[in-house]
Amino acid sequence: MSDCKHIYISKIGGHEGEDICLKGWLYGKRSSGKLHFLQVRDGTGIIQAVVFKGDVSEEVFATAGKISQESSIEVYGTVKEDKRSHIGYEIAVKDLKLVSEASEYPITHKEHGVAFLLENRHLWLRSPKQLAILKIRHQIIKSVRDYFNNNDFLLVDAPIFTPAACEGTTNLFETEYFDEKAYLTQSGQLYMEAAAMAFGKVYCFGPVFRAEKSKTRRHLTEFWMVEPEMAYYDLKMDMDLAEDFIEYIVQSVVKHNRKDLELLERDISKLENIKKPFPRITYDEAIEILKQKGKEIEWGEDFGGDEETAISENFDRPVMIHRYPTKCKAFYMKQDPENQDLALCVDVIAPEGYGEVIGGGQREDDCDALLEKIKEHNLPQEAFEWYLDLRKYGSVPHAGFGLGIERTVAWLCGLHHVRETIPFPRMMERIRP
């Protein structure tokens, strides 16, 4: 038996009638007198292995009857087609090897509370639903990289340690850096601007950190962001890129993860519909929509989660809101030459209330104007000398954006909360496991 070929469950269809070996874990078990039904998982799928008393030794039959949930096992048997199976095949077991017996496994197939599951996140990952989510996350990340790699962008990794500077330090995680303090990055953007002046079209992709005391379904303290930055791009080109990029990611998930989306009971038609062009509205038009809906909002205020959801309800695909008031955006945003009160920026709000997935815009490329902004925001000029250098040595119009991976995963998977979109979520109230 030990010379049987090891086959992954996802590939079982090509081996009908053959004697094979499965290497995995016991997902579930039912017994019926002279039969044991073992649900075996191996990370690629779940299949039922049937142990009939007449087919195996007494020892093997007894072992099959007492294997505990999540014990690791090797199963030897014949692949058989069976209409009753959800994947179309079963294994008729000939022999079994208990690799390691699991003691009482805490996560059952019944309902559990969120707190309990998060405390057991290291085990929760074994559940089919979590596997489907992480497979979709994998595809999203792959698509992100494929998109930029296929469109002449250079990957430039941004640093994680950053010096004290950008916009005060209240939202940054502080850490010891030899004899001085350093902070964990909350964005690679400023470094990408430097890289864009060197290489033209660049992107970074990595974890970023926010020490905000935010307790909502859209926030994590550690999350992953992809940030492209392009020299000689204006706001319109930036928006065109964001639109094309999102369409590519969504359609690649629709194409490659249909089974995972079905397992998550996602309405796939809503994703199939995510095609260019996306609606584009100005901040002023967004305010009009909110006022029509009876929301109390004044011109100049930024949008919260409720406002974003209200606006997104008017559209069946991502909506691009551009030209926010300068005062509610960051210092590096370029002012609209046609209206100094507006910034050349864009937020992309996902449909179905999933909120902002992209924030970006055209950067201030004039050295004097940028210096003025740094002073207005009471930022320490010396920390930005290198950033100002980019405007001194061959400044060009440039633009970019950042896309939050977890919010994108939550949207495509149809999840209520971002905590399930990352293997080990880091939140204000939770850092374990």
Add this chain to the structure above:
RNA sequence: UCCCCGGUAGCUCAAUGGCAGAGCAUUCGGCUGUUAACCGAAGGGUUGUAGGUUCGAAUCCCACCCGGGGAGCCA
């Protein structure tokens, strides 16, 4: 930081001032096609922590701890 809700068996919950309970999980027994299998039995408790009220507290009061939901915050 603020507001709301919660903490009872491994898990999900019940018991609202008077004997600490159920389902699932676990263990044992039964069943040749189970799909969250089913049937029978058993074991399993410092009711988050500390104090107070009371003849008597899981239950009422106070403080604290932990968690959940939301807000603010959020390049």
